[in-house]
Amino acid sequence: MSGFEITRKDDEKICVLHLTGFLDAHTVPKFEEAIQNLIREKKYCITVNMRDLDYISSAGLGVFMGFIEEVRENGGDIKLSNLSQKVYRVFDLLGFPTLFEIFNDESEARSKFNQHD
Amino acid sequence: MSKPKKQKYKLKISSITENLEIIREFINKIARKAGFSDEGADQIELAVDEACTNVIKHAYHFDSKRMLDISVLVDKEKIEIIVTDKGSGFDPDQLVVPDIPKYAHEAKVGGLGIHLMKSLMDEVSYSFNPGRRNSVLLVKYYNRKSA
Numbered sequence: 072m073s074g075f076e077i078t079r080k081d082d083e084k085i086c087v088l089h090l091t092g093f094l095d096a097h098t099v100p101k102f103e104e105a106i107q108n109l110i111r112e113k114k115y116c117i118t119v120n121m122r123d124l125d126y127i128s129s130a131g132l133g134v135f136m137g138f139i140e141e142v143r144e145n146g147g148d149i150k151l152s153n154l155s156q157k158v159y160r161v162f163d164l165l166g167f168p169t170l171f172e173i174f175n176d177e178s179e180a181r182s183k184f185n186q187h188d
Numbered sequence: 189m190s191k192p193k194k195q196k197y198k199l200k201i202s203s204i205t206e207n208l209e210i211i212r213e214f215i216n217k218i219a220r221k222a223g224f225s226d227e228g229a230d231q232i233e234l235a236v237d238e239a240c241t242n243v244i245k246h247a248y249h250f251d252s253k254r255m256l257d258i259s260v261l262v263d264k265e266k267i268e269i270i271v272t273d274k275g276s277g278f279d280p281d282q283l284v285v286p287d288i289p290k291y292a293h294e295a296k297v298g299g300l301g302i303h304l305m306k307s308l309m310d311e312v313s314y315s316f317n318p319g320r321r322n323s324v325l326l327v328k329y330y331n332r333k334s335a
Binding site for chain 2: 095096097128132133157
């Protein structure tokens with residue numbers, strides 16, 4: 072599998088971005104745009120499902136860093152779910168598990184958002 | 189598996205982000221063939237991606253006419269990768285970001301790559317001669333645990 076795809080799934084409160092393929096310096100503008108669109112629409116409860124993400128480099132990690140403050144300042148969060156071991160290791164190396172909530176499954180991230188209703 | 193004798197590989201490729209995928213496959217194949225585990229090969233692949241991304245962005249400023257030179261040496265102890273450019277060069281120390289929470293606060297989006305490279309590899313060193321030849325050397329040994 073080559074390239075990178077994002078699919079978006081919205082319910083009333085939560086938006087889920089499902090990432091597929093490779094997230095690197097080449098494909099990252101697509102991901103950045105997807106997050107920017109959510110912020111523009113004032114959708115601040117974001118879950119990024121990485122079940123089908125095969126690879127991430129620091130370019131991809133930078134997007135999470137770049138937007139998290141703004142999202143939290145607006146009462147939302149970016150939660151991560153379904154990371155493969157390979158992808159998790161990269162997040163872990165940079166200390167992301169202390170900054171972001173990471174869930175085994177998308178449904179757990181969803182419940183966590185709903186707890187705060 | 190017995191470790192290979194000395195092997196050399198070279199890749200000369202346009203300095204565009206689109207080629208990162210090809211570079212990663214090239215490096216991953218060599219690392220696995222050399223005897224690194226899947227995890228080790230993934231780490232080397234990521235470190236080389238980061239080194240090349242830095243050259244594409246900071247040395248060549250996305251100029252697609254420039255070329256990236258990647259040479260790989262494999263011997264009984266280690267894999268050694270040198271990424272060379274003839275661009276403007278950049279100061280890697282300016283990009284080092286040890287304090288991740290502060291970094292998130294300042295919402296900067298560069299510099300994570302060098303931090304990653306240092307965690308993933310056993311040795312990372314730079315040599316600069318702006319406009320002539322800059323290079324980054326990445327080394328990983330079979331018997332050391334870097335990350």
